[in-house]
Amino acid sequence: xxxxxxxxxxxxxxxxxxxxxxxxxxxxxxxxxxxxxxxxxxxxxxxxxxxxxxxxxxxxxxxxxxxxxxxxxxxxxxxxxxxxxxxxxxxxxxxxxxxxxxxxxxxxxxxxxxxxxxxxxxxxxxxxxxxxxxxxxxxxxxxxxxxxxxxxxxxxxxxxxxxxxxxxxxxxxxxxxxxxxxxxxxxxxxxxxxxxxxxxxxxxxxxxxxxxxxxxxxxxxxxxxxxxxxxxxxxxxxxxxxxxxxxxxxxxxxxxxxxxxxxxxxxxxxxxxxxxxxxxxxxxxxxxxxxxxxxxxxxxxxxxxxxxxxxxxxxxxxxxxxxxxxxxxxxxxxxxxxxxxxxxxxxxxxxxxxxxxxxxxxxxxxxxxxxxxxxxxxxxxxxxxxxxxxxxxxxxxxxxxxxxxxxxxxxxxxxxxxxxxxxxxxxxxxxxxxxxx
Numbered sequence: 001x002x003x004x005x006x007x008x009x010x011x012x013x014x015x016x017x018x019x020x021x022x023x024x025x026x027x028x029x030x031x032x033x034x035x036x037x038x039x040x041x042x043x044x045x046x047x048x049x050x051x052x053x054x055x056x057x058x059x060x061x062x063x064x065x066x067x068x069x070x071x072x073x074x075x076x077x078x079x080x081x082x083x084x085x086x087x088x089x090x091x092x093x094x095x096x097x098x099x100x101x102x103x104x105x106x107x108x109x110x111x112x113x114x115x116x117x118x119x120x121x122x123x124x125x126x127x128x129x130x131x132x133x134x135x136x137x138x139x140x141x142x143x144x145x146x147x148x149x150x151x152x153x154x155x156x157x158x159x160x161x162x163x164x165x166x167x168x169x170x171x172x173x174x175x176x177x178x179x180x181x182x183x184x185x186x187x188x189x190x191x192x193x194x195x196x197x198x199x200x201x202x203x204x205x206x207x208x209x210x211x212x213x214x215x216x217x218x219x220x221x222x223x224x225x226x227x228x229x230x231x232x233x234x235x236x237x238x239x240x241x242x243x244x245x246x247x248x249x250x251x252x253x254x255x256x257x258x259x260x261x262x263x264x265x266x267x268x269x270x271x272x273x274x275x276x277x278x279x280x281x282x283x284x285x286x287x288x289x290x291x292x293x294x295x296x297x298x299x300x301x302x303x304x305x306x307x308x309x310x311x312x313x314x315x316x317x318x319x320x321x322x323x324x325x326x327x328x329x330x331x332x333x334x335x336x337x338x339x340x341x342x343x344x345x346x347x348x349x350x351x352x353x354x355x356x357x358x359x360x361x362x363x364x365x366x367x368x369x370x371x372x373x374x375x376x377x378x379x380x381x382x383x384x385x386x387x388x389x390x391x392x393x394x395x396x397x398x399x400x401x402x403x404x405x406x407x408x409x410x411x412x413x414x415x416x417x418x419x420x421x422x423x424x425x426x427x428x429x430x431x432x433x434x435x436x437x
Contacts, residue, residue: 085328085406087361090368091386093140094133094401095393101400103140107131108399110392113157113213114375115178119143120382122390122401123154123180130154130178130190130199137383138403151201152184156213156226156264164222164239167202169194176202181210181226187241203241207231209284212264212318216272218300225251225272227262229279229286234262236302250302253294260294266320268334268349271305272298275336277316286316288340293317295336295347308334308352315340319374319389322349326385327376328406330355335374335387342368342391344404361407368400369393377403385409 092101096108109126120133120140128150132143157180165176167189176189180199185208190199209230216223223244224237234251236244251262256276263277263286276294277286286292293314297305319337323330323346334349335358343365346355357365370392377386386405393400 085409086359087363087407088328088358088366088404089361089407089409090366090389091138091403091405092400093135093403094142095399097393097398097400100398101402103133103142105131105142107146108401110370110396111390111399111401112155112372112392113180114373114388114390115157115159116375116378116381116388117159118380120375120388121157121159121178123149123157124399125153125155125392126396126399128153130157130180133381133401135381137377137379137386138405140401146197147178147190148198149180149182149188150199151186151188151204152182154180154182154188155211156181158213158215158224160215160222162217162222165189165202165224165241167191167194167200169198169200171195179213179215179224181213183209183211183229185210185228187213187224187226187237189241203237203243205235205243208235210235211262214265214267214272216267216300225265225267227265227274229261229263229277230284232261232279234265234274234302246302249304251298253296253304253307255307256294256296263316263339264318264320268320268322270300272300272302273308273320273334274298275317275320277318277339286339288316290315290341292340293338295320306352308349309336309347309354312354313343313345313357314338315343318372319344321374321376321387323387324376324384326383326406326409327387328385328409330358337368337371337374337389339371342366342371344368344371344374358404366404370396377405 094103094105094108095101096106098104107124107127107129109124111122112125113123115121122131130147132145133140134143135141159178160176163175167176172193174191174193177191179189185205186201187203188199189202208228210226211229212227214225216225222239226235228235238244259278260276261279262274264275266273274296278292280287291311295309297308299305315338317336318339321335323333323335325331330346333346333355335344335346337344344358359365368391373390375388377383382388382403386403389402389404391400
């Protein structure tokens with residue numbers, strides 16, 4: 001039987017934990033791999049639609065970031081430079097198709113979730129593997145590690161560095177380093193100490209169709225969040241891989257149309273963001289089409305907070321991430337990637353205001369066929385002005401891993417992070433029908 005999860009009373013203050021009377025807050029933010037961070041604390045928004053009104057004299061003294069903090073001087077410099085970059089370019093780095101990218105890897109077929117650490121981990125749905133890549137800004141090199149994922153196609157992926165989520169493998173018992181989800185209902189995990197070559201099945205839910213995975217480290221423990229496309233629910237697992245019992249209201253959008261299901265989940269700051277896609281009841285697959293999507297926000301204890309984005313340019317949205325501070329005019333924006341048409345749409349993460357799609361140098365919208373994940377680059381992997389993408393090209397028969405960066409940009413060095421005012425509390429091409437996983 002699933003273990004109980006903190007159930008909110010009604011009414012309850014935002015972020016409260018009724019079991020203890022204190023706040024239940026997300027402390028670490030990660031999805032499909034890697035730790036995310038809010039916009040640089042105190043950074044002024046680069047996009048004019050989000051800028052705080054300046055004084056009559058044009059002073060930026062009162063500029064605030066998208067989360068309302070006073071701007072740091074370094075952030076102003078970053079913002080000024082970012083305003084000059086309103087167009088973006090795709091950089092293909094790895095593919096299973098010879099000649100498609102700089103590196104050829106036959107294992108990279110229909111890549112989904114990305115996990116960033118010292119290296120970049122990729123879940124390959126088409127080959128049932130996880131592959132690993134290294135490289136500096138704008139480069140990629142395949143690492144020798146390749147992990148076989150049992151229990152079905154790997155989709156979402158998270159990295160973990162704690163002492164929980166223990167697994168037993170052929171060579172020992174150890175906490176998992178990476179955890180994967182699957183449409184088969186399996187949650188699998190890997191540790192080099194448990195089995196260097198294979199992940200192990202840590203949990204299984206009959207009938208579940210897990211399209212993504214998030215790791216939420218709260219003051220009540222660490223939880224895995226897995227959206228089940230078939231059940232129309234987000235499932236939660238504790239540190240022992242046990243299903244957590246939820247109320248009917250937790251992690252459920254009360255006004256979601258009947259044919260929509262959670263497609264992916266992301267943790268941003270203290271909030272849980274869930275992307276919804278329309279589900280074909282006959283095939284169980286997402287249905288592509290402009291307007292087929294929603295993004296909703298929940299508190300860490302599962303209480304619905306609000307709808308962030310509805311329909312409009314959303315088209316089976318899956319990827320959600322905050323753009324890095326070197327990412328041109330959209331630095332700090334919430335990027336939402338559509339599986340349906342490959343567009344990447346930018347939103348104000350605080351207000352939900354739509355800022356527009358990422359565009360190429362010629363003004364056309366970037367459209368990546370079979371787009372799955374988006375992950376901010378780092379100084380060691382991809383560059384701090386770039387966002388990694390994974391895509392199942394040729395209708396998921398092949399794969400592409402690459403970068404999106406401001407057009408004409410050169411690889412950016414790591415930027416110093418300005419001091420935070422307070423500690424973080426966290427956590428037109430369209431496909432005509434529904435296809436994919």
